[in-house]
Amino acid sequence: MEGRLKPGCPLPSARTLANEWGISRITADAAYSHLLAEGFIHRRVGSGSYVAENILDISLAVSARKAEAESSTPLLSSRGKALSRHLIGAPGTLVTAPFQSGLPDLGTLPVLWRRLMGRQFSRIGRHMAGYGEPAGLEELRHAIADHITSHRGVRCTAEQIVITNGAQQGINLCARLLLDQGDKAWVEDPCYPPGVASLKGAGAKIVPIPVDSEGLAVSVGREKATEAKLAYITPSRQYPLGVSMSMARRMQILEWATENGSWIVEDDYDSEYRYHGQPLESLQGLDRSGRVIYVGTFSKVLFPSLRIGYLVLPHDLVSHFVAAKSISDRHVASLEQAALAEFLTEGHFTAHLRRMRKIYSARQNSLLEVAEKYWQQFMTVEPSFGGLFMLGKLRKGLNDVEASKRAAERGVRLRPLSPLYLEEPAQHGFLLGFAAYSEKEMAIAAKRLLEPT
Known part of the structure; x- marks a missing residue:
């Protein structure tokens, strides 16, 4: 259909094709039989298989039907387009790295959870x-x-x-x-x-x-x-x-x-x-x-x-x-x-909450210390009474979207605040996740932001 094999072009025998491609003779015969049934090739007794003379007509007809379908039938409903x-x-957003927001500590539960899941499997x-x-x-x-x-x-x-x-x-x-x-x-x-x-x-x-x-x-x-x-x-x-x-x-x-x-x-x-x-x-x-x-x-x-x-x-x-x-x-x-x-x-859930509140509170304090040490000149970080992230507000004139792109090049994830606004004026800053990262990880990432490109 692409025109690489011209009308009337001779094709290798099924035996030759099978040998060249290292496939079964039965597979090669089946493929030729399928092409013959659809009209793409014809066979001459004692001579072999050839590309059909009317292959261009078949190709044009298929292309026309495809174009007509694409032009006349909407791909999605209006609700489908909205969704x-x-x-x-999205691809590229699921990699975990400081200071990705919205993530709990992912290493505190597996042993207990495996035991509970194993118990359910046994029952x-x-x-x-x-x-x-x-x-x-x-x-x-x-x-x-x-x-x-x-x-x-x-x-x-x-x-x-x-x-x-x-x-x-x-x-x-x-x-x-x-x-x-x-x-x-x-x-x-x-x-x-x-x-x-x-x-x-x-x-x-x-x-x-x-x-x-x-x-x-x-x-x-x-x-x-x-x-x-x-x-x-x-x-x-x-x-x-x-x-x-x-x-x-x-x-x-x-x-x-x-x-x-x-x-x-x-x-x-x-x-x-x-x-x-x-x-x-x-x-x-x-x-x-x-x-x-x-x-x-x-x-x-x-x-x-x-x-x-x-x-x-x-x-x-x-x-x-x-x-x-x-x-x-x-x-x-x-x-x-x-x-x-x-x-x-x-x-277990209540105990887990008590334990993690202490851990997360300590990590929030660590991030506040890190922010004061490394980021004072361009951002102020406000402590949060709860949750898994804090808000960092950029100094006037700085753009959070551009800064987040530069941070990503250094392996640091900063979620910009301004795209979360639906109407102007938008405030520029970052959602700084702290719950999933140790004090050492946050300090390393914070210093990395200051490195020259």
Whole structure:
């Protein structure tokens, strides 16, 4: 079809072809028979095989059909195009290096986790090997309900919980089930891009609402789009600025949602790690109208590849979300759910949190010392009351995107702050992850940033 073999060109015999390529004679015969059946070659008795005389006609016809298909049939739907613009974990972003944000320490859990997983494998039977419940393993839902009611101030029962493949799937389900094409959705500005991408993929019209020292500015939201159908927020520790939503703002947004019949999706992504005082109680615990959907995850407190998150839903939504979950991926892997349920009920999770809070608090202090020693001339780093990263603010006139590119050339990962803003003016700085790195690793990486190119 490319014209490299001209019409009427003689072809080697099947025997010769098999010998030249070191393949079976049967394979060569089969290939020629296939070409003959499709009209690409013809055979002359006693003479051999030849390229068909009308090969150009065949080639042109196939090319024409291909061109017609490409020109007349859209590759993706409008929703598919919206989704395809947002790739989480793009090539090159999954390499772990200081100061990549959002990563817990990945070396603290494997021995215990292997033991728990091994125990589940030894118990595997029909119950565990067959299809699971779309809502998730009952034991895990009860264990999560017990934990979040006592530690996060969430008001729920196990029947309100749906286990998801990470928080991202939970956010995506909320977007798909609660939003129609063109519905307005409040999002924090700056924002958590994967969460906003889910809303865009569902056809929502994004309404950026600025964040100040008290969290999302509800009054601005009312002015810009009081009729919004949904608000996606991170009230316990705003991503990426790290501020907590004040009680006054919490009551304001709950009042707005109740008046408007709107939904609030509360993403509680890393609030388990608070280094001074107790973790703040959830917004969901203050809700008396059933307007808040609570999104939790174990990716930040255990390890990202676990891919287990959960939704806490108002009673009226549970059956609808379970049905949608069953269509999306049937259920989350049962063995991992069983191991996590045991991890929670046996007290390992609470002990793990206590241990890691001490480790992470010490590492945050180490990074503050490193920043003061090496980065004072171009960046100020603010301590964080919790979470896995701190915010570094660049001096005026410096560009965080360009600086992050130069840092990457030195093997240092700095997530720039300015691209997380949806509207101008954007602040320039970095999200500095400290939880996954030792004091020595951070000091080496910090000095590397100062090396000449």
